[in-house]
Structure formats: structure tokens, C-alpha cells
Amino acid sequence: MARVLILGGGFGGLAAATELRSTLPSSDEIVVVSASDRFFMGFAKLWDLAGVRPLDRGTRSLDALGHRAIRFVHAEVTAIDPGSVTVSTTSGDFSGDALLVALGTVPSPHHLELIAGRGHNLYDAAELPAMHAAMESVTSGRVLVAILGTPFKCPPAPYEAALVVVDRLRQRGVRDDVAVDVVTPQPMTLPAAGPVASRVLAGYLADQGIGLLPGRVVSSVEGEPPTLRVRAGEEQLDCSVLLVVPADKAPPVVEASPLTGPSGFIEPDRTTLRTSYRGVYAVGDCTMVPTATAQLPKAGVLAATEGRVAALNIAADLYGGEGAVFDGHGMCFLEVPGRRVAILEGSFFAEPKPDIHLTDPSEANFERKQAYERGLLAEWLD
Ligand SMILES: Cc1cc2nc3c(=O)[nH]c(=O)nc-3n(C[C@H](O)[C@H](O)[C@H](O)COP(=O)(O)OP(=O)(O)OC[C@H]3O[C@@H](n4cnc5c(N)ncnc54)[C@H](O)[C@@H]3O)c2cc1C
Structure with missing residues (x-):
């Protein structure tokens, strides 16, 4: 029986946990550790501010992970030892066969x-x-x-x-x-x-x-x-x-770990999301992923895609197979007045510069944004 530790119950952590649960044998344990016991999408805060919908209607409890045979530990991670694939938390120490760090940022x-x-x-x-x-x-x-x-x-x-x-x-x-x-x-x-x-x-x-x-x-x-x-x-x-x-920083527990690179964030391989430690991966906002001109934006959509790729690579490490590659393709919603949304979409890894296009805003794209939220909440937590 293998055990995979996932640190963080945000976009990256939830996408990875869900992917792993559908890929690994049911005897393998998937543990999500998160200091917050809730999840909501960042844009739901702006919908609250705009009076579109109160934040609690887009918020879900991470306890729902239990119904999906994913163990949820509501605790703060206080130390990460990637060499031994062990983490210390306020609910004790955990060791695993693989580790995914998806701890987001702090202001x-x-x-x-x-x-x-x-x-x-x-x-x-x-x-x-x-x-x-x-x-x-x-x-x-x-x-x-x-x-x-x-x-x-x-x-x-x-x-x-x-x-x-x-x-x-x-x-x-x-x-x-x-x-x-x-x-x-x-x-x-x-x-x-x-x-x-x-x-x-x-x-x-x-x-x-x-x-x-x-x-x-x-x-x-x-x-x-x-x-x-x-x-x-x-x-x-x-x-x-x-x-x-405010600018974002890696959480103190990440900064204090040997995983952090010169940028102050974890710098995994940008296509596999593997760190230099065996069996240890990192995705989402706590990472710095370079592009030809700058770095990958910190966005939930990208964190979720990375989480799925890292999950498939963890499964391949444990059981063999090809794994997966993150190709830098992504999209981002840009909401304008009148419940209309434009979409930024393209390849952030394109050379010599990212190839990103912005569509015109439309009501159909607002519906696409709503469906995006509905779909992921249903897949991960409803
Ligand atoms: C106003 C606003 C609007 C946004 N709109 C969009 C949008 O339209 N599209 C988009 O793609 N992105 C959007 N984002 C960005 C998006 O929310 C983030 O990029 C995304 O949440 C990053 O995912 P993540 O998994 O890396 O981190 P997070 O989702 O932040 O998750 C981090 C997890 O780690 C946990 N954690 C942190 N430290 C510890 C610790 N020491 N111990 C235990 N647990 C810990 C947290 O509790 C949390 O569960 C928006 C953000 C904001 C604020």
C-alpha cells in the first residue's frame, strides 16, 4: 500500500487528490493536509463584492473529501523534509511514498x-x-x-x-x-x-x-x-x-524548507512539476515557473492543471507508465461589467514569447465561468 501526501486543499491540491483517487488502487492512501477546512474560488470573492452572490454560496467544506476515500487532515504544516518525504503538522508527523506541495502563498x-x-x-x-x-x-x-x-x-x-x-x-x-x-x-x-x-x-x-x-x-x-x-x-x-x-510570498513553512529556490518560491521542472527530491512535486502559487519573457501567472486554472499533471506523474513513479507533461497551455477569465467575461487563452510556454489571445467579452463566457466553478466543485467536493 502506498501513501501520497498532498499539502494544501486549494486548486492544486484538490485537482491532484481527485486525479490520484481515480488513478491509484483503492488500497493506496491519499492524505490532504490543509490549515483551512474550506475551499472557494478566488473570483467568488469578487462576486461577493459585486453583489452577484455571497461568498458562502460558493464555499465548500473539505470534510467532503472523506466521502471520496481521500483522508482530510485539518492541520497546519509546520515543517517539510523532502529528503525523507516526511512532514510535521499540528496533528502529528506524516511520512509518504510521494509528496505534493500545493500550499499557495501568503501576502x-x-x-x-x-x-x-x-x-x-x-x-x-x-x-x-x-x-x-x-x-x-x-x-x-x-x-x-x-x-x-x-x-x-x-x-x-x-x-x-x-x-x-x-x-x-x-x-x-x-x-x-x-x-x-x-x-x-x-x-x-x-x-x-x-x-x-x-x-x-x-x-x-x-x-x-x-x-x-x-x-x-x-x-x-x-x-x-x-x-x-x-x-x-x-x-x-x-x-x-x-x-x-499585496505581493505574494511563499508560505513560511515552504520558505524554511530546502525546496525553495532563489526566487523565494519552489522551482520544479516546468513540464513534470517534479522537484529535485525523489517523489516530491510542487504546483500552483507556491511555485515559480519561468516562461520565455517572465513567469507563469499565479492562477487557479493553471494550479489545477499542474495538479493533475503532477498526480499522473506520481502515479507513474509508483506503478510505471509514461506520466504526463504540462505544456504551459492555460486560460484565465477577465470579467467586465454587465456579467460579461473575456477569456485570455493560449500557450504561456510559447517561444520567443507567450502566445496569449484575449477574446471579446460575452454573456456566454460568463456562463462558461459559472460552469467552470460548478463543474469543479461537483468533481472535487459536492
Ligand atoms: C480576488 C481573486 C480572484 C481570482 N480570480 C481568479 C480567476 O478568475 N481565475 C484563476 O485561475 N485564478 C483566480 N485567482 C487566483 C487563484 O485563487 C489562485 O491562483 C489559486 O487559489 C492558487 O491555487 P493553489 O492551489 O496554488 O493555492 P490555494 O488555492 O491558495 O491553496 C493553498 C492551500 O494551502 C493551505 N495552506 C497554506 N499554508 C498552509 C500550512 N502551513 N499548513 C497547511 N495548509 C496550508 C491553504 O489552507 C489552502 O488550502 C483569484 C484570486 C483572487 C484572490
Whole structure:
């Protein structure tokens, strides 16, 4: 009997656990360890913010894994020893024949200190009630969406959030009184997808009167209401409501493990997702996967695909066979007002640069996004 340890119950971990369960003999044990006992998709937070649907309706309990003969351990991983394929957790130590690390990221502590309670972390579900309250009460000034550093999850999401904010201000009849801007350290909206897709997204923002301030690195946030100081040119940005996107870091337990590479993330082989340790794989946001021009975006869709590939390679390690290859193909939803969605799709591994296309937004694609969520929740947890 083999035992496979999966660290993390997010996109990568759940996709891998489900794939392994359908591939390995039923006598093999699959163990998912996660500090959170819930799962929801990142975009469900923006649907909550937009008033489309409360977050709890898109949330599922990881206890459902038990019904699929996958053991769920609700615990925090405190140490990873890839050499012996052993992990320490707050519920004891576990050893396995194979290990998949899919622990996601944490927000940069430096960026959380920078805002020191003066703004809301747009990506933190716990901040949703406060963000709703801010959206309901703002009547003048500016709502500023500030990307504080890179890499960050789901590159289109801060821009989608700005579009959501505009929609809500319009519904309240105060759109003409409140400016909405996005400030980013990046030179364009979607560097991983390239200048063409970036220009299209910038056009959607301009159509809604959203200001785009690229190439700005926020160096401090002071006062109440907050003023942001931008390095390189003593520029000051005042706002009534500040929504920030902190840079992502690998979780401390990953950083402290020998798995982490010079990027600060795990750097597995980009096609097999194998690390340099035998039987040890890593997928999703806790990894850094290079492309010809930058790195693979941190996205749930890609984490899930990687999770399936890693699962098939683990099965091949244990029982033989060819395994699987991640070819860098992926897609990402970009939601615009009116329940319409554009889709970024293509090959992130294309040479000499990623070959990513952006479709026009459509209601049919909004339905595709809903079906994507429905399908995976049903496959993994319903
Ligand atoms: C607002 C927003 C919108 C988004 N929209 C999209 C979108 O439209 N499309 C898309 O593809 N992606 C989107 N994303 C990004 C997507 O959510 C992430 O890229 C995805 O969740 C990454 O999957 P993962 O498995 O690597 O990590 P996660 O899904 O973050 O899972 C990490 C898991 O590890 C667990 N964990 C962490 N540390 C420990 C520890 N020490 N011990 C035990 N368990 C631990 C966590 O509890 C969690 O279960 C969005 C994100 C946000 C915030």
C-alpha cells in the first residue's frame, strides 16, 4: 500500500487528490493536509463584492473529501523534509511514498505593514464586510486600487475589482462624485499576456472612466484618509478608500524548507512539476515557473492543471507508465461589467514569447465561468 501526501486543499491540491483517487488502487492512501477546512474560488470573492452572490454560496467544506476515500487532515504544516518525504503538522508527523506541495502563498508581511490598517487587502475574504461598508458609504474623493508589488495572484483581478467598484458607485448614484484609479508598479496591465491584451484591458478601464497609473511603486501610506507616496518622483496619491493587492510570498513553512529556490518560491521542472527530491512535486502559487519573457501567472486554472499533471506523474513513479507533461497551455477569465467575461487563452510556454489571445467579452463566457466553478466543485467536493 502506498501513501501520497498532498499539502494544501486549494486548486492544486484538490485537482491532484481527485486525479490520484481515480488513478491509484483503492488500497493506496491519499492524505490532504490543509490549515483551512474550506475551499472557494478566488473570483467568488469578487462576486461577493459585486453583489452577484455571497461568498458562502460558493464555499465548500473539505470534510467532503472523506466521502471520496481521500483522508482530510485539518492541520497546519509546520515543517517539510523532502529528503525523507516526511512532514510535521499540528496533528502529528506524516511520512509518504510521494509528496505534493500545493500550499499557495501568503501576502507580503512588508506590504501589510505598509498599509497598517489604512486600507483593505482586496484579496482577503475576511475584509469583505469592511469593503462592502466602505463601498456603501463613500460619496466623494477617490477609490484607489493599489497593486503594491509582484508577483500577485490572478493578474486581471485588481482591474476586475476596479470595474466592480465603478458598477457599485453607479448603482448608488455617486459615480460622478467618486474617481476610481488603479496604481501598479508594472508597466502595463497584463505583462504575462503581452502588450496587445494589456491595451485591450486598459481600453475597458478607460471606457469606464477608470484611471490607470502604471510604473508606480508605492513606498509609504500615511494619514487617514490615506495618502500614498510613490517612489520615483515624489508623487502623492490621496484617496477616500484604499483597496490594496499585496505581493505574494511563499508560505513560511515552504520558505524554511530546502525546496525553495532563489526566487523565494519552489522551482520544479516546468513540464513534470517534479522537484529535485525523489517523489516530491510542487504546483500552483507556491511555485515559480519561468516562461520565455517572465513567469507563469499565479492562477487557479493553471494550479489545477499542474495538479493533475503532477498526480499522473506520481502515479507513474509508483506503478510505471509514461506520466504526463504540462505544456504551459492555460486560460484565465477577465470579467467586465454587465456579467460579461473575456477569456485570455493560449500557450504561456510559447517561444520567443507567450502566445496569449484575449477574446471579446460575452454573456456566454460568463456562463462558461459559472460552469467552470460548478463543474469543479461537483468533481472535487459536492
Ligand atoms: C480576488 C481573486 C480572484 C481570482 N480570480 C481568479 C480567476 O478568475 N481565475 C484563476 O485561475 N485564478 C483566480 N485567482 C487566483 C487563484 O485563487 C489562485 O491562483 C489559486 O487559489 C492558487 O491555487 P493553489 O492551489 O496554488 O493555492 P490555494 O488555492 O491558495 O491553496 C493553498 C492551500 O494551502 C493551505 N495552506 C497554506 N499554508 C498552509 C500550512 N502551513 N499548513 C497547511 N495548509 C496550508 C491553504 O489552507 C489552502 O488550502 C483569484 C484570486 C483572487 C484572490
